[in-house]
Amino acid sequence: MSAPLSVSGDVRVAPERPRPATGFWRRALRHRSFVTGGALGLLVLCAALLSLVWTPWSAYEINVASKLRPPSAAHWLGTDVFGRDIVSLLLVGARSTIMVGIIAVGIGLTFGVCLGLIAAARKGWTEELIMRMSDFTFAFPAVLSAIMLAAVAGPGMVTSITAIGIFQIPTLVRVTRGSANAIWAREFVLAARASGKGGFRITIEHVLPNILSVLIVQATIQFALAILAEAALSYLGLGTQPPQPSWGRMLNDAQTLLFQSPMLAVYPGAAIAVAVLGLNLLGDGLRDLLDPRLARER
Amino acid sequence: MGGSANTPLIEVRDLGVRLNTSRGPAQAVRGVSFALKRGETLGLVGESGCGKSVTALALMGLLPESAVISGSIRLDGSELVGLSDANYCKLRGNRISMIFQEPMTALNPMHTIGRQVAEPLRRHTNCSAAQARKEAIALLDRVGLPDAAKRVDAYPHQFSGGQRQRATIAMALACQPDVLIADEPTTALDVTIQGQILDLMADLVAERGMSMLLISHDLGVIAENVQRMAVMYGGTVVENGATDAVFTRMGHPYTQGLFRARPRLGVRKGTRLKTIAGTVPELADLPSGCTFADRCAIVEDRCRVVLPAAVDVGAGHGVRCLRTDISMAEAAGVLGA
Numbered sequence: 001m002s003a004p005l006s007v008s009g010d011v012r013v014a015p016e017r018p019r020p021a022t023g024f025w026r027r028a029l030r031h032r033s034f035v036t037g038g039a040l041g042l043l044v045l046c047a048a049l050l051s052l053v054w055t056p057w058s059a060y061e062i063n064v065a066s067k068l069r070p071p072s073a074a075h076w077l078g079t080d081v082f083g084r085d086i087v088s089l090l091l092v093g094a095r096s097t098i099m100v101g102i103i104a105v106g107i108g109l110t111f112g113v114c115l116g117l118i119a120a121a122r123k124g125w126t127e128e129l130i131m132r133m134s135d136f137t138f139a140f141p142a143v144l145s146a147i148m149l150a151a152v153a154g155p156g157m158v159t160s161i162t163a164i165g166i167f168q169i170p171t172l173v174r175v176t177r178g179s180a181n182a183i184w185a186r187e188f189v190l191a192a193r194a195s196g197k198g199g200f201r202i203t204i205e206h207v208l209p210n211i212l213s214v215l216i217v218q219a220t221i222q223f224a225l226a227i228l229a230e231a232a233l234s235y236l237g238l239g240t241q242p243p244q245p246s247w248g249r250m251l252n253d254a255q256t257l258l259f260q261s262p263m264l265a266v267y268p269g270a271a272i273a274v275a276v277l278g279l280n281l282l283g284d285g286l287r288d289l290l291d292p293r294l295a296r297e298r
Numbered sequence: 299m300g301g302s303a304n305t306p307l308i309e310v311r312d313l314g315v316r317l318n319t320s321r322g323p324a325q326a327v328r329g330v331s332f333a334l335k336r337g338e339t340l341g342l343v344g345e346s347g348c349g350k351s352v353t354a355l356a357l358m359g360l361l362p363e364s365a366v367i368s369g370s371i372r373l374d375g376s377e378l379v380g381l382s383d384a385n386y387c388k389l390r391g392n393r394i395s396m397i398f399q400e401p402m403t404a405l406n407p408m409h410t411i412g413r414q415v416a417e418p419l420r421r422h423t424n425c426s427a428a429q430a431r432k433e434a435i436a437l438l439d440r441v442g443l444p445d446a447a448k449r450v451d452a453y454p455h456q457f458s459g460g461q462r463q464r465a466t467i468a469m470a471l472a473c474q475p476d477v478l479i480a481d482e483p484t485t486a487l488d489v490t491i492q493g494q495i496l497d498l499m500a501d502l503v504a505e506r507g508m509s510m511l512l513i514s515h516d517l518g519v520i521a522e523n524v525q526r527m528a529v530m531y532g533g534t535v536v537e538n539g540a541t542d543a544v545f546t547r548m549g550h551p552y553t554q555g556l557f558r559a560r561p562r563l564g565v566r567k568g569t570r571l572k573t574i575a576g577t578v579p580e581l582a583d584l585p586s587g588c589t590f591a592d593r594c595a596i597v598e599d600r601c602r603v604v605l606p607a608a609v610d611v612g613a614g615h616g617v618r619c620l621r622t623d624i625s626m627a628e629a630a631g632v633l634g635a
Contacts, residue, residue: 123363124363186403187398187399187400187403187404188403188404188405188406188407190360190398190404191396191398191404191405191466191469192406192417193358193360193390194358194360194390194391194395194396194398194470195390195391195395195417195418195421195469195470195472196387196388196389196390196391196392196418196421196422197387197391197417197421198383198384198387201421205406205409206406206408209406209408209409210406210407210408
């Protein structure tokens with residue numbers, strides 16, 4: 001049975017390297033909420049990308065003469081109080097929404113995951129310190145910390161991104177530490193330690209890959225939360241500053257005209273809802289699809 | 299390295315481990331001593347919770363940080379108790395290796411088998427990825443994995459239990475360790491596979507001149523695979539000696555009870571298995587005297603005062619019992635029964 005080792009030189013890799021996620025896309029495309037969420041997310045992303053090259057009208061140009069127009073062939077969704085085209089505003093708004101989401105979740109992931117992994121690996125007072133610090137951050141309402149930050153650094157996109165990013169950290173620390181602890185308790189980690197690996201290598205090679213799916217799902221949901229937070233902050237005037245369009249800003253502008261032209265509030269509201277719904281569905285779908293028990297089926 | 303054949307490779311003296319559990323401190327291991335020469339095999343037998351695995355983890359330096367270890371563990375003369383984790387990392391997987399009970403969970407589901415087998419090599423020797431891979435294939439081939447060159451890139455879930463255990467053995471052997479600790483390596487496997495795995499391990503131990511510490515709750519496994527054995531109960535070694543000697547002249551009432559309690563073929567249908575009355579004492583609340591006192595048929599008042607010292611009943615056969623005169627006389631009856 002044990003043939004002599006004739007593997008010298010060219011060690012052929014088996015032609016098909018089956019992975020745990022075999023047929024991921026095949027299953028993904030059959031998953032209803034993943035497909036719906038993906039489509040909605042893609043819609044927002046395409047809107048943002050489109051706005052970089054083309055918008056029906058300029059989103060910055062004020063034309064008071066044509067203010068508050070109803071939908072027409074020229075302005076598909078009408079114009080706002082400054083005569084700006086709603087479609088153009090929504091397209092450009094998508095851009096800032098996505099940018100805020102990506103950067104804020106990026107901040108949250110970078111710090112949250114690192115701290116969570118350290119807490120799980122080091123235990124003892126390090127873990128205690130990290131967790132109490134994140135509890136402390138958690139105790140502050142996001143909007144409150146954004147207001148404080150805006151008071152110090154002045155309102156604006158950078159401020160709101162930073163505030164949202166910081167707000168994301170404690171959630172991600174907890175999620176990371178929780179799932180990392182579960183991995184640390186697994187026997188293969190003990191086996192890895194028995195083969196002489198230290199805490200850092202185990203974290204990178206064993207813990208992180210095994211909690212990645214949890215993190216991806218969580219990041220999607222955090223993205224949705226970041227979008228909501230950005231809209232809220234812009235609505236309060238702490239986020240994106242005029243003339244830069246943003247969905248939250250549009251809601252704010254529409255507020256005073258709620259009885260005159262209620263549709264002005266509906267469009268950005270619907271856009272926010274679509275983006276958040278899409279990301280939540282996507283997160284749910286990913287959670288199902290990345291579940292190892294389902295992925296193992298061959 | 300080296301040392302003459304007569305000096306022990308691993309010497310454990312008066313090992314004690316106190317664990318902090320939710321129910322307070324538990325003396326999981328106390329007064330455990332044994333020595334293992336190069337190429338020698340020692341079996342550790344006892345029921346669940348008697349301290350076998352804790353002893354193994356203490357040897358590997360893998361106990362939780364809150365555990366308090368006393369006594370001494372020497373590898374080739376150098377003390378391991380109190381060794382820094384960084385230094386321990388250099389030994390683990392290199393000079394001391396361990397095989398775990400559950401091959402289903404002892405492999406990382408995210409990495410290929412080949413990568414995991416090659417891992418200790420990459421860690422402890424400075425061989426290239428290609429060399430390590432080649433070595434991993436050779437190792438997998440040696441442990442009897444069919445078609446090793448092809449299956450080296452498979453993931454653990456594509457292996458059966460027996461194949462996975464072969465892979466973990468290959469992983470443990472990668473760096474040619476001096477000491478192999480096998481913690482119930484066959485408990486999770488089918489009986490037919492058990493035999494194959496134990497034979498494989500025996501071959502490898504002989505072939506590479508390793509010392510092996512085999513932990514099991516199965517007397518049959520111990521009887522057939524090790525030269526010396528130690529019976530553990532309540533965190534202490536109650537009886538130890540050459541396997542043949544222990545099996546022919548069981549000195550401790552617990553060993554005798556364990557032997558009576560094993561299921562046998564050829565017994566009349568409906569015969570009840572003999573059990574040891576009572577339950578294992580809580581490690582957090584051990585009696586002051588002999589740990590077996592509450593379950594022992596021949597217990598006396600003096601048994602409950604202090605933990606009896608090991609009595610030598612001949613040829614390195616030690617029994618931790620005050621009443622060996624009675625128990626050893628009964629032993630003949632036990633074996634006849």
